[in-house]
Amino acid sequence: GAVVSQHPSRVICKSGTSVKIECRSLDFQATTMFWYRQFPKQSLMLMATSNEGSKATYEQGVEKDKFLINHASLTLSTLTVTSAHPEDSSFYICSASPGRGTREQYFGPGTRLTVT
């Protein structure tokens, strides 16, 4: 099946610094990818839709200037958490679909961000 990877799997950073998380579709091209955030014992919350070659679409309440999304190619989307604070500590997950012929979303393994 289709594989989505994320890098890094976990990262610890100091408050005020920026962190970049990569999401790659390894064996298919994805014009659209999605970014989610998940706090402990809670469900996934959709943050934004990443569109290749265009601006991301952010969900209500998600600060686009804080969570920068770049979808520069059909296999790579990046999420940059700028000026991270402890409350940004969370599990970040991306997903993508191979496209036509399937309605299935494939999820990455997630990235655990800890801001100290």
Add this chain to the structure above:
Amino acid sequence: LAKTTQPISMDSYEGQEVNITCSHNNIATNDYITWYQQFPSQGPRFIIQGYKTKVTNEVASLFIPADRKSSTLSLPRVSLSDTAVYYCLVGGEMYTDKLIFGTGTRLQVFP
């Protein structure tokens, strides 16, 4: 996007059949019903998807009544490794559709 309602948690024992029901009263004509499984600190994994009646694959069955306002995920003979959170989602007619996750059902399987 249709909202879904599931039980927050369920307990079962190894070898039993587990049925998790999801309500989606406002499902649209073009919506599909999809179930995902998530283990701690991992991304969700696709289990099964259907539109109506019954769908079966190697790991689960999905039962959808004619009015499609609910669906039931059936896991035959669960094992300890089936302990996870199960999410029911509706929508996704297009592969570019965003998915909105509900609370999910936390299934705990005991020996």
